[in-house]
Amino acid sequence: STQIQLAARPTGWPADGDFSNVRIDLSDLAAGEVRVANEFISVDPYMRGRMNDVKSYAPPYSLGETMTGGAVGRVVASASDAIKVGDVVVHQFGWRDLVQEDAAGFRVVPEVPGVPLSAYLGVLGMTALTAYVGLLDVAAFKKGDTVFVSGAAGAVGSMVGQIARLKGAKRVIGSAGSPEKVALLTEKYGFDAAFNYRDGDIAGQLAAAAPDGIDVYFDNVGGEHLEAALATLNDGGRAALCGAISIYNNTEAAAGPRNMANIIGRGLTLKGFIVGNYVQHFAEFSADMAGWLASGEVVFDETVVDGIDHAVDAFLGLMRGENTGKMVVRTHS
Ligand code: NDP
Known part of the structure; x- marks a missing residue:
């Protein structure tokens, strides 16, 4: 072997x-x-x-x-x-x-x-389960929410956006690292808006894509993305902290979001999670996902x-x- x-x-x-x-x-x-x-x-x-x-x-x-x-x-x-x-x-x-x-x-x-x-x-395994439980359980998504997901063209992120749409999001916004990926988000995965974080000014690009703010942030990236989300979340907003890939290869501690006080003033909830603690949802997830794949409502x-x-x-x-x-x-x- x-x-x-x-x-x-x-x-x-x-x-x-x-x-x-x-x-x-x-x-x-x-x-x-x-x-x-x-x-x-x-x-x-x-x-x-x-x-x-x-x-x-x-x-x-x-x-x-x-x-x-x-x-x-x-x-x-x-x-x-x-x-x-x-x-x-x-x-x-x-x-x-x-x-x-x-x-x-x-x-x-x-x-x-x-x-x-x-x-x-x-799509039938761990990454899509992460999207499913992170959005629906950890972030307590509800119909009519505006959702922002970073790492949106990746395994987890592409599922978060599609599940949010299927569950009745008002608006779904994603960020990714190339023009091709940004095009894919709106043209293939059904996001309402998307932007390339490598163009810079993540907070400005997010604000432009979310004129009425966001209610849910699904964080795959951490760093500047998290800070931008904290600037954009509406009162009572929720964030599922899933990953922080922008800092995984850092040799020094990353700078924290500078606007943590928004969590207080806006009554935000930020909750980290590990998919391994949510495997009890696997059967429900599998049934939903099998249906969505069969109907073509989810693509991957x-x-x-x-x-x-x-x-x-x-x-x-x-x-x-x-x-x-x-x-x-x-x-x-
Ligand atoms: P992805 O398929 O999303 O692949 C990783 C992507 O991260 C890359 O394609 C790249 O896309 C993006 N990326 C890399 N560096 C940066 C950066 N500096 N800023 C922004 N984006 C960056 O991987 P997964 O879907 O498997 O995982 C996504 C996230 O979810 C990770 O943070 C992972 O650790 C986390 N995760 C957490 C779990 C949990 O239980 N909490 C379980 C599974 C995953 P781009 O071209 O857009 O830069």
Whole structure:
């Protein structure tokens, strides 16, 4: 099995030398084990935090540990009664082409006609669940709200905007990092307005896009975006703090929003969350999303990088914004 391991703890932006590519011979299957050929592996922003030796909700990777994370593959050998050869399974064993573990570590999923297996890492998986619970539960979205989401052309953000529209938002606004992504937001995902944060003056661009203010901010980015949202949120506004990708590779602490006092004067609620604490909503989410995909009310993009040897490139590309929708690696095992 080819596996990608963390070899050194990155300072700032990770580099190729922080990872090693190792070959591991798999033993014969023990009773209860299955062998899975991965088809797609997930690269996700939270993995950057796990490369640091800092206690967090997800424990840090150890040096010499294979990069664990979401993946989907097909069972090629089985010594388990529960899972058979040919089954499609989702798991958390991460960046490897072949994985061999006890069947209990895998979840069998159905193949949905017309939907690629990679969808289990995005629109049918963790990132879309994050959008769903973050908007509907954490931010307590209600019909008629005006919603702003940053990172809007990414895996989570593109779902937040579409779910807000489907649930009756008055207006949905998104920001992203290129003119192509901004066009996609309004033309494909149904946002009412969008802007390119790389053009600068995020607060000014947001104010122009939201003449009546915003009621909900879904934060994927942190930093200047959060400050702009705090300037624009209406009385009683709510923010779901989902991620802060603008600071993940910082080597020094980021400057805080300078307008925190708006939280007081406007009675705002800012709430951080981790999707892992909301998995009880998975069944409801899956049913809603399956319906929306079948009806075409939700559309999605994926950026596919070919080859497990390019997993690090895919991860760095994700951090630089080279993806539209979910970034995944196709393994060809
Ligand atoms: P995305 O698909 O959104 O990919 C990351 C995107 O971040 C890039 O495409 C890039 O888009 C954008 N980006 C990178 N640097 C910056 C920057 N400095 N300022 C603004 N945007 C930037 O990833 P995900 O959908 O998987 O994750 C989105 C966010 O949600 C992340 O912050 C992640 O940590 C968080 N998350 C949180 C979870 C939770 O449980 N709380 C669960 C899952 C994700 P662009 O071209 O627009 O710059």
